[in-house]
Amino acid sequence: MALSYLRSSSSRSVNLLKPLSSSLPLRRPISTDTTPITVETSVPFTSHQCDAPSRSVETNPKELLTFFRDMALMRRMEIAADSLYKAKLIRGFCHLYDGQEAVAVGMEAAVTKKDCIITAYRDHCTFIGRGGTLLEVFAELMGRQAGCSKGKGGSMHFYKKDSNFYGGHGIVGAQVPLGCGLAFAQKYSKDETVTFALYGDGAANQGQLFEALNISALWDLPAILVCENNHYGMGTAEWRAAKSPAYYKRGDYVPGLKVDGMDALAVKQACKFAKEHALKNGPIILEMDTYRYHGHSMSDPGSTYRTRDEISGVRQERDPIERIRKLILSHDLATEKELKDIEKEVRKEVDDTITQAKESPMPEPSELFTNVYAKGLGVESFGADRKEVRATLP
Amino acid sequence: MLGVVRKKMLGQSLLKIRPAVSMLRSYSSAAKQMTVRDALNSALDEEMSADQKVFLMGEEVGEYQGAYKISKGLLEKYGPERVLDTPITEAGFAGIAVGAAYHGLKPVVEFMTFNFSMQAIDHIINSAAKSNYMSAGQMSVPIVFRGPNGAAAGVGAQHSQCYAAWYASCPGLKVLTPYSSEDARGLLKAAIRDPDPVVFLENELLYGESFSVSDEVLDSSFCLPIGKAKIERVGRDVTITAFSKMVGHALKAAEILEKDGIDAEVINLRSIRPLDRSTINASVRKTNRLITVEEGFPQHGVGAEICASVVEESFAYLDAPVERIAGADVPMPYAANLERLAVPQVEDIVRAVKRACYRSVPLAAAA
Numbered sequence: 001m002a003l004s005y006l007r008s009s010s011s012r013s014v015n016l017l018k019p020l021s022s023s024l025p026l027r028r029p030i031s032t033d034t035t036p037i038t039v040e041t042s043v044p045f046t047s048h049q050c051d052a053p054s055r056s057v058e059t060n061p062k063e064l065l066t067f068f069r070d071m072a073l074m075r076r077m078e079i080a081a082d083s084l085y086k087a088k089l090i091r092g093f094c095h096l097y098d099g100q101e102a103v104a105v106g107m108e109a110a111v112t113k114k115d116c117i118i119t120a121y122r123d124h125c126t127f128i129g130r131g132g133t134l135l136e137v138f139a140e141l142m143g144r145q146a147g148c149s150k151g152k153g154g155s156m157h158f159y160k161k162d163s164n165f166y167g168g169h170g171i172v173g174a175q176v177p178l179g180c181g182l183a184f185a186q187k188y189s190k191d192e193t194v195t196f197a198l199y200g201d202g203a204a205n206q207g208q209l210f211e212a213l214n215i216s217a218l219w220d221l222p223a224i225l226v227c228e229n230n231h232y233g234m235g236t237a238e239w240r241a242a243k244s245p246a247y248y249k250r251g252d253y254v255p256g257l258k259v260d261g262m263d264a265l266a267v268k269q270a271c272k273f274a275k276e277h278a279l280k281n282g283p284i285i286l287e288m289d290t291y292r293y294h295g296h297s298m299s300d301p302g303s304t305y306r307t308r309d310e311i312s313g314v315r316q317e318r319d320p321i322e323r324i325r326k327l328i329l330s331h332d333l334a335t336e337k338e339l340k341d342i343e344k345e346v347r348k349e350v351d352d353t354i355t356q357a358k359e360s361p362m363p364e365p366s367e368l369f370t371n372v373y374a375k376g377l378g379v380e381s382f383g384a385d386r387k388e389v390r391a392t393l394p
Numbered sequence: 395m396l397g398v399v400r401k402k403m404l405g406q407s408l409l410k411i412r413p414a415v416s417m418l419r420s421y422s423s424a425a426k427q428m429t430v431r432d433a434l435n436s437a438l439d440e441e442m443s444a445d446q447k448v449f450l451m452g453e454e455v456g457e458y459q460g461a462y463k464i465s466k467g468l469l470e471k472y473g474p475e476r477v478l479d480t481p482i483t484e485a486g487f488a489g490i491a492v493g494a495a496y497h498g499l500k501p502v503v504e505f506m507t508f509n510f511s512m513q514a515i516d517h518i519i520n521s522a523a524k525s526n527y528m529s530a531g532q533m534s535v536p537i538v539f540r541g542p543n544g545a546a547a548g549v550g551a552q553h554s555q556c557y558a559a560w561y562a563s564c565p566g567l568k569v570l571t572p573y574s575s576e577d578a579r580g581l582l583k584a585a586i587r588d589p590d591p592v593v594f595l596e597n598e599l600l601y602g603e604s605f606s607v608s609d610e611v612l613d614s615s616f617c618l619p620i621g622k623a624k625i626e627r628v629g630r631d632v633t634i635t636a637f638s639k640m641v642g643h644a645l646k647a648a649e650i651l652e653k654d655g656i657d658a659e660v661i662n663l664r665s666i667r668p669l670d671r672s673t674i675n676a677s678v679r680k681t682n683r684l685i686t687v688e689e690g691f692p693q694h695g696v697g698a699e700i701c702a703s704v705v706e707e708s709f710a711y712l713d714a715p716v717e718r719i720a721g722a723d724v725p726m727p728y729a730a731n732l733e734r735l736a737v738p739q740v741e742d743i744v745r746a747v748k749r750a751c752y753r754s755v756p757l758a759a760a761a
Contacts, residue, residue, distance in 0.1 A: 116497065150530035157528040166496050167529070171520050177486050178521055181493020188449070188475065188499060211486025218481070371527045372565050374534035374589035377621050379668040381565070386706065 033061040037331060041266035042323070048248050050255035050284070053273040057265040061333040063109060065342075067264050068324045071101040072343050074125040075321060076350045077134060078294070081124065081141060084354070085298045090141045093170075094155045095122040096294040099262075102320035103228055103288050104129040106267025107196060111275060114191065118166040118179040119198035121156035122228075122292075126198070130165035132158065134350060138357035146360035150367065173206030175199060176225060180212040180283075183223035194222040194278045196271070202233020204247050213283060217254055220282035224274045225251070227287045228261065234296040235305040248287035255281075261288030262318040291318065369393060425606040433575035433607070434464045434596065437582040438502065440614040442472055445500060448586055449476040451491055452504030452541075461506050462542065462601055488514030488539070492521045495537040495591075502586060505541035508557045508595065522591040523566035538585045540594035543571075544638065544689045545737055547599065551725035556690030558637065561593040562667040562699075568592045568620055569667040571637040575605040577664055580618030588620060595666075597639045623670035625677070629659030632747050633677040635700055636687040637663040640738060644687055647743035656751055666696055674700060675707045682713040683750040687743055692720035717746040 038056050045052035078098040084090045097104070100122075107117070108129045119126050124137055132148055140147025141155055148158050149168075158168040166182060169175040179197025186193045203209065204227050216223045227247040231238050238245040248256030255277070259270040270286050277284045291314045295302025302311070328334050369381050369391035376393030383389025428436075442448045449472075454461045456469040456479040469477040480487040484505065491501040505511045511518065518539060525533040544556040562569040568590055572578040578596070585592040610616060626641060627648050636644040641662045648658040659677050663670065678684050684704055686697030697718040704716060722736040 118493075149528060149532075152530050153528045159529040159532045161529075161532045164497075166493075166533070167525075169521070171516055174489060174516060174521055177489025177517070178493035178496065180486075181490035181495070182497045183493075184490055185494040185497035185499045188494070208483075208485040208489060211481070211483035212490055214481060214483065215486055215490060219478075371529075371531045373568075374526055374531070374536075377619075377668060379621055380671070 031061045031065050031333065033333075034063075036060055037064075039265055039327060041269065042260045042263045043266075045266070045270065046248070046258040048246075048251070048256040048258075048285075049253070050257070050277070052257060053269055057269045059265055059268075061328075061331070064324060064328050064331075064333060067105050067109070068321065068328060068339065069342050069346065070105045070129070071264070071321045071324065072346045073134070073349070074098070074101045074104065074128055076343075076346050077128070077137060078124065080350050080354060081138075082294070082298065084138070084141065089358070090155070090298075091143070092154055093121065094141070094298040095296065096298070097122050097125040097292065099293040099314070099320075100228060100230060100290045101125055102264040102267055102323075103198075103226075103261050103290055106264040107226075107271045109264070109268040110271035111196070112193070113163040114193045115275070116164040116166060116179070116182040116186065116193070116195040117198070118169070118175045118182060118195065120172065120175050120200065120203065121168070121170050122200075123156065123158050123168045127158040127160060127165060127168075130160050130163040132160050132163075132165070134353040135357055135360075138354050139360045142357060142360075143362060144357060144360035145363055146357060151363045152367065152371070173199060173203040173208055176203070176206070176209045177212035179225070180216045180221055180223045183216065183221040183278075183283075184219070187219075187221055192279060194224055194275050196224045196226050196274075198226045198228055200233060201227060201229040201231060201238045201245065201247060202236070202241060204229075204250065205242055213251055213254055216283040217251075222278040223283045224271075224278050225283065225285045227285065228290055229287050230290050230292045232292075232296070232305065235300065237305065246287075248285050251283070251285045254283050254285055256285035256287060258287045258289065261290030262314075262320045263323060264320055366391070425608065426612065427604045428575040428607045428612075429602055429604050430572070430575050430578045430596070431462070431464060431601040433578035433605075434582055434601075435466055435468075436612075437579045437586075438465065438468060439471070441583055441586040442468065442476060444614070445586075447498065448500045448502065449478065449494075450502045450504065451478045451480055451487060453480055453482055453506050455479060455504050460504075462598060464596075464601070465504070484510050484513035485517065488517040489521060491537060492517050492535060492591075495522070495535045496525070496533055500536045500538075500586060502538045502540060505539060507546075507553060507598075508541055508543040509553050509555055511539065511541070511557065518561070518567070518591070518593065519564055523564050525566075526590070527566055534589045535591045536589045538582075538592045538594055540582070540585075541596060542598040542601075543595035544597055545599075545721070545726060545733075548728060548730065548733065549726075550728045554726035556595075556688070556721065557593075558595055558666050558688065559690055559695045559699075561595075562669070562696065563694075564667075566591065567667060568665070569595065570620065570665055571595045571663060573600070573626075573638055573641040573662050573664070575607050576611045577618065577624075577662070579607070579611055580616055581620070581664060583617045584620050587617065592620075595638065600639055600642075603642075618664070621665045621668035621670060623664055623673040624662045625659060625673070626662045627658065627660040629657040629681065631657045631659075631681055632683040632685060632750055633659045633661060633674070633681045634685045634687060634743065634747065635661045635663055635674060635697075637666060637696070638689065640687045640689055643738060643740050644743055646740045647747065650740065650744050651747055654748070656747060658747060663696075669699065669703070671703050671707065675704060678704050678708050679711045682711055683747075684712070685717045685719060685743065685746045685750060687719045687738060689721050689737060692718060692723055695720050714750040714752075717750050719743055719746050
């Protein structure tokens with residue numbers, strides 16, 4: 001594998017390698033160095049009905065360090081959510097994304113906040129990628145007012161409309177037609193933007209997906225369907241659920257690309273390619289070969305249908321954060337200690353935010369009746385005992 | 395307005411009431427006749443003209459001019475980007491429409507009949523109705539799902555169900571049921587302008603019926619409020635609530651009852667969700683008797699909700715148990731005689747009213 005890069009000027013290197021002194025602010029400034037570096041993806045892309053993009057990806061120190069920090073933050077956030085769930089501060093469903101972080105960060109590096117993203121219920125990290133804050137995540141998970149949905153949505157219903165993040169959907173597969181609808185609106189308004197509709201290998205068999213894909217292809221919608229193939233639909237391995245687990249080929253007449261979803265740079269390249277394609281030629285499918293370390297949700301140990309060796313094997317060979325760490329170290333963009341310091345910072349940030357989130361109050365009882373409608377018309381609504389609790393819908 | 399003219403009429407001559415259509419022709423100088431079909435078509439046309447974000451999507455709405463010709467002429471006028479023929483994939487296109495609404499457009503989705511909406515019901519309920527709540531106000535869904543609902547004639551069990559009760563039980567939806575052309579125009583325009591998801595239940599057998607419409611109704615700014623019922627016929631002895639086609643049946647029943655000295659008040663619900671409980675209760679407090687009429691299945695139906703509401707709010711005012719007239723508790727049969735038994739007829743309403751009145755002499759007889 002040929003690696004070529006421009007060595008950054010010596011003064012810049014010296015700055016990067018300077019040890020942190022106690023007078024520096026807690027948050028270490030990410031390198032602003034945008035000198036281009038070319039990196040090869042782990043494996044070449046496999047394509048269906050189209051020409052695959054090049055394996056050589058343009059990046060730079062700033063981007064790589066951002067990838068590292070963002071993924072470390074997401075990783076830490078999900079692990080912290082695991083603890084909060086076990087402490088019963090998070091209730092109901094909690095589907096964790098650790099292992100899949102490269103998909104979220106790689107995608108964001110290729111698109112703008114005017115492009116739309118919609119996903120299913122494993123949405124915490126996607127929300128962060130779209131600009132959501134840690135506080136909004138933890139507060140929402142704990143059902144507090146500071147949550148992104150003011151405590152009324154929960155883990156599966158994060159939204160951030162101002163950055164075109166449309167959730168957060170609990171019904172498997174429903175988000176795919178919705179995503180094609182977002183693409184429809186983008187085309188209708190001539191926005192020159194695209195939509196990424198994410199779904200899992202379990203959802204890939206849903207009929208409505210093919211209905212929406214058919215319409216998207218007929219109407220040339222700028223829809224990019226992204227199958228986050230973590231190889232298990234809840235407890236069912238892909239080979240037990242799909243006659244053809246080559247999800248990137250399932251579009252038939254719709255082109256597809258298979259991508260190493262644990263390689264953030266490969267994800268970035270694929271999403272960039274897909275965006276260009278979708279704007280010119282309509283829908284395309286991206287299959288991200290990825291892996292989740294946790295079970296399907298917090299009530300799933302994740303080991304009844306796969307071996308612990310498999311899980312630890314992926315962690316050792318393919319972990320997305322480790323890949324970026326090795327890349328940064330081999331290019332001398334930072335020292336091991338500096339990267340460890342970033343991880344420590346991130347850990348503190350997460351812990352501090354959790355403390356802050358715990359202080360956020362639960363919603364007022366009157367919030368039971370808000371947002372039922374956008375325009376309430378002064379209509380009456382009722383509590384469990386309608387003679388006791390009534391409200392006028394705002 | 396229609397109601398006002400009729401009230402004046404009643405004051406003059408109780409026994410000379412004639413059907414609404416011909417009466418208005420003689421009294422209103424501005425009265426034109428308009429079919430419900432034309433009312434819906436004109437409402438769609440005007441709203442699409444007024445707002446670029448409004449578009450129509452459904453099976454056969456474009457080149458076929460609409461399965462029931464409701465969208466006639468719209469493809470020619472607005473082009474294929476705004477009038478879209480879909481494949482026969484309700485789950486897919488309903489989901490796409492909701493997604494478009496998330497991103498700021500105003501889709502009008504036509505279901506060829508609401509029986510097919512069941513294929514898309516997850517998107518109507520989980521993707522549309524609940525989104526504003528789950529997102530604490532970030533994701534409003536300004537979408538209209540419209541199409542014929544309930545029984546047509548001889549179309550059998552899978553094509554005859556009424557979905558009013560099902561959709562109306564879901565918070566976050568608005569459910570409208572027009573009867574007349576005025577209702578069709580005013581409520582469809584209101585639905586398209588409303589920022590929430592609206593289920594708009596039409597009736598195939600009403601499409602061809604003509605009603606008088608005033609100049610006010612014909613104006614492009616005409617709009618009816620959502621959540622307000624209309625008293626089609628003022629009365630003193632008994633309240634009959636109905637919606638959609640059953641309003642016509644209730645009015646005919648009222649004419650028959652007139653001859654027996656029973657003066658029925660007929661309420662056209664117009665809106666099943668929100669339900670106009672205050673109009674219904676005010677009427678029952680005046681008449682002390684209630685008959686609910688609907689075409690759909692009786693169990694957990696619209697009448698059950700109205701009855702419960704009246705028992706909760708106006709129990710002391712009831713002089714008789716609430717009567718429910720509904721479709722038979724069976725899948726719709728095909729044979730004409732059985733079909734007739736499966737759907738409420740005018741005589742069913744008359745009989746129920748008389749049952750509700752048996753305990754005291756109706757006040758109208760004293761006039």
